[in-house]
Amino acid sequence: MRLLLLWLVGLAGLLAACGGAPAAPTPTPDPATLGERTFVQYCVPCHGAAGEGFINALDAPALNADGESHALTDAAILAAIIDGGAASGGNMAPLGDALSAEQEAAVLEFVHSLWSDEQRLAHEDAGGHTPGQ
Numbered sequence: 001m002r003l004l005l006l007w008l009v010g011l012a013g014l015l016a017a018c019g020g021a022p023a024a025p026t027p028t029p030d031p032a033t034l035g036e037r038t039f040v041q042y043c044v045p046c047h048g049a050a051g052e053g054f055i056n057a058l059d060a061p062a063l064n065a066d067g068e069s070h071a072l073t074d075a076a077i078l079a080a081i082i083d084g085g086a087a088s089g090g091n092m093a094p095l096g097d098a099l100s101a102e103q104e105a106a107v108l109e110f111v112h113s114l115w116s117d118e119q120r121l122a123h124e125d126a127g128g129h130t131p132g133q
């Protein structure tokens with residue numbers, strides 16, 4: 001009996017290791033997954049499922065290749081995410097309290113992924129990748 005129990009415990013561990021057991025939610029998903037999840041949960045309600053913008057009365061701008069967000073520095077994008085639009089009389093919600101630093105960094109990378117290759121290059125060339133510049 002004891003042997004059988006040991007065997008069962010071992011089997012369960014093996015299954016879990018192989019992903020055969022029901023998956024527990026991963027506490028730290030990889031940054032790309034975290035960025036997408038954060039975007040879906042926190043940005044899509046105002047900026048649209050594809051970052052297309054202008055989906056409700058708040059008129060949040062496009063964050064995808066149709067918009068101009070690639071012309072902002074990462075510092076400016078992070079400031080918008082963390083502080084919202086109140087300082088400039090805007091309607092964007094401040095999300096600094098809702099998001100971890102990891103989520104902020106990951107969602108910033110996700111916003112980059114919505115741009116065209118050309119826009120990403122222009123953003124990098126303009127020093128956009130270095131917060132504070």
Ligand code: HEC
Pocket residue numbers: 038039042043044045046047058059060061063067068069072076077080081084085086089090091092093095107111
């Ligand atoms: C409550 C609605 C709302 C939510 C939620 C929201 N935004 Fe916004 N966002 C806006 C609005 C409206 C603006 C336009 C400026 C303003 O009114 O503050 C804006 C502006 C921005 C800008 C500046 C764009 C530009 O071209 O100047 C960026 C970048 C941005 N949002 C990114 C995000 C990201 C990333 C998220 C999710 C983490 C997010 N926003 C969540 C409403 C929202």
